[in-house]
Amino acid sequence: MDKLTMLKDAAAKAAQDAQDIAQKAVDERRDLTDAEQNDYKASMAKAAELLEQAKAVKKDNDLLAEVKAFASELGGVKTEDIDLTGTVSNTLSQRENIGATFVKSDAYQALIKTFGSRIPERAQIQTPPVAVKSLFTGAGDTSAGAFVVPEDSGIIEMLGRRPLTLRDVISRRRTSSDVVEYVRQTAHTNAAAPVPEATTAEAPTADIVAGGYKPEGSWAFERVSTAVKTIAEWVPATNRALADAKQLEDLINAELAADLAETEETQMLSGDGAGENLTGILSTSGIQQQAYDTDIFTSVRRAITKARTVGRVAPNAIMLSPVDVETIDLARENGSTGKFLGAGPFAMGPRTLWGLPILESEAIAEGTGLVGDFTKAVLWDREQTTIAVSNSHADFFIRNLVAILAEERLAFGVTRPAAFVRTAVQA
Structure with missing residues (x-):
C-alpha cells in the first residue's frame, strides 16, 4: 500500500471516529459530554492534518509524473543542450510539456540548424511564436483546478426580512387564560346641565313647578371576548445535520421565529377573524372610514380630525405602505x-x-392608510415564541429525522374601534 492510500485511509478513519462519537450522543438523545467533545475535536483535527499530508503527497506524485513525462518526451535531447532560460522549470507549471513542445517545434529546429548541434551560451536568438496548447489552469476540474480547495467563509446570506412596526406601538399585556374579556362602552348620553334651586318641597305636578331636579344621563356597555389563538410553523431536519452544523440549528430557530413575527403583524392588522385567524384592526367592526380627498395629505388630515372628534382620542401614528410613504x-x-x-x-x-x-x-x-391611537389595540401574550425539537412525527424516529417547531399563543382585540380611521390615500 502506497503512502497516499495509507494517509487517505487514516484520515477517513479519524473522521469516522468523530462521527461515531457525535452519532452516539444523538442516538441517546443527549448532549456530548466534555470528554466526548474533546475526543470529537481531537479526531476531527487529526483527520484534517492527515488530509493535508495526503494532499501534499498527491501533489509530489503529480509533480514527479510531470517530470518523467517531460524526460520521456525530450528523448535523446539533454537538458544542458537547451540554454533557453526557464525552459525546463516552466514546464512544471503547464498541463502538456511546454519544453518538449518547444524543442520539437519547426521554429526551434530551424534555429538549431543555423548553429549546428547546439546554441552557443551567449548567442542572441529570436524565433517565431510557438503555439502551446492545454496549459495547466485553475479554471477546470481536470486541470490545476482539481487541487484548489474552496474556503468556507462562514457567511450565510438570507433573503431578508421586512421591518416590523406594529407590535412596538400597540398595548401589550400577558394572560394566563385561553379567553380574554374586556368591557367597552357602546353609547354615552351627556345630559349634564345647570340645575335651578328647588322652589318647594312638594312633588311637582301639572300646577306646581318644584325645580331642583337633576338630569339623568345614560351609558351603555358591552362585554367582549377574544380567544387565544396559536401561530406556528415547523421544518424537518436530520439528526446528523444538526450534530455536524450547530450554526444550522441556530439559523433555523431564528428564521422560524421571524416567520411567526411577520404573520403576527399581518394578523393584528388585517386578520379576518374567521377560524383561527385573529380579528385585526382593519377587520374590527366600528372603526371609522375616510374617503380619498384631493391628495394623500388632505385625506390623512381629515382622518386625524375624525379620530379626534368621533373617536375621542389623540392619534399617535399613521401607518402607510412603502409606496405611499415614497x-x-x-x-x-x-x-x-x-x-x-x-x-x-x-x-x-x-x-x-x-x-x-x-x-x-x-x-x-398600497393606497390604504390607518390613522389612530394604536394603544387602543391590545395584544395579550399567552405563550411567547418557543422552539421545540422532536422525532415523534410520523416515521422520523427510525429515519433519524427531527421536526423543529416554533409556535406562539396570543389574543388580540381593539378596545375602542372608533379610535382608528381607515383612509384611502390614492384616488
Whole structure:
C-alpha cells in the first residue's frame, strides 16, 4: 500500500471516529459530554492534518509524473543542450510539456540548424511564436483546478426580512387564560346641565313647578371576548445535520421565529377573524372610514380630525405602505421643478406627517392608510415564541429525522374601534 492510500485511509478513519462519537450522543438523545467533545475535536483535527499530508503527497506524485513525462518526451535531447532560460522549470507549471513542445517545434529546429548541434551560451536568438496548447489552469476540474480547495467563509446570506412596526406601538399585556374579556362602552348620553334651586318641597305636578331636579344621563356597555389563538410553523431536519452544523440549528430557530413575527403583524392588522385567524384592526367592526380627498395629505388630515372628534382620542401614528410613504417624501411644490414639501433627501430623524410619526409597513396595502391611537389595540401574550425539537412525527424516529417547531399563543382585540380611521390615500 502506497503512502497516499495509507494517509487517505487514516484520515477517513479519524473522521469516522468523530462521527461515531457525535452519532452516539444523538442516538441517546443527549448532549456530548466534555470528554466526548474533546475526543470529537481531537479526531476531527487529526483527520484534517492527515488530509493535508495526503494532499501534499498527491501533489509530489503529480509533480514527479510531470517530470518523467517531460524526460520521456525530450528523448535523446539533454537538458544542458537547451540554454533557453526557464525552459525546463516552466514546464512544471503547464498541463502538456511546454519544453518538449518547444524543442520539437519547426521554429526551434530551424534555429538549431543555423548553429549546428547546439546554441552557443551567449548567442542572441529570436524565433517565431510557438503555439502551446492545454496549459495547466485553475479554471477546470481536470486541470490545476482539481487541487484548489474552496474556503468556507462562514457567511450565510438570507433573503431578508421586512421591518416590523406594529407590535412596538400597540398595548401589550400577558394572560394566563385561553379567553380574554374586556368591557367597552357602546353609547354615552351627556345630559349634564345647570340645575335651578328647588322652589318647594312638594312633588311637582301639572300646577306646581318644584325645580331642583337633576338630569339623568345614560351609558351603555358591552362585554367582549377574544380567544387565544396559536401561530406556528415547523421544518424537518436530520439528526446528523444538526450534530455536524450547530450554526444550522441556530439559523433555523431564528428564521422560524421571524416567520411567526411577520404573520403576527399581518394578523393584528388585517386578520379576518374567521377560524383561527385573529380579528385585526382593519377587520374590527366600528372603526371609522375616510374617503380619498384631493391628495394623500388632505385625506390623512381629515382622518386625524375624525379620530379626534368621533373617536375621542389623540392619534399617535399613521401607518402607510412603502409606496405611499415614497409619495409623501417625493412631493414637491409646483410639480417636479419645485422644492420638496418635506425635509428632503438629506433630512435625519423620524418621518412625520401632520406632526404624527409614520409607521412604514409592508403589511398594509398600497393606497390604504390607518390613522389612530394604536394603544387602543391590545395584544395579550399567552405563550411567547418557543422552539421545540422532536422525532415523534410520523416515521422520523427510525429515519433519524427531527421536526423543529416554533409556535406562539396570543389574543388580540381593539378596545375602542372608533379610535382608528381607515383612509384611502390614492384616488
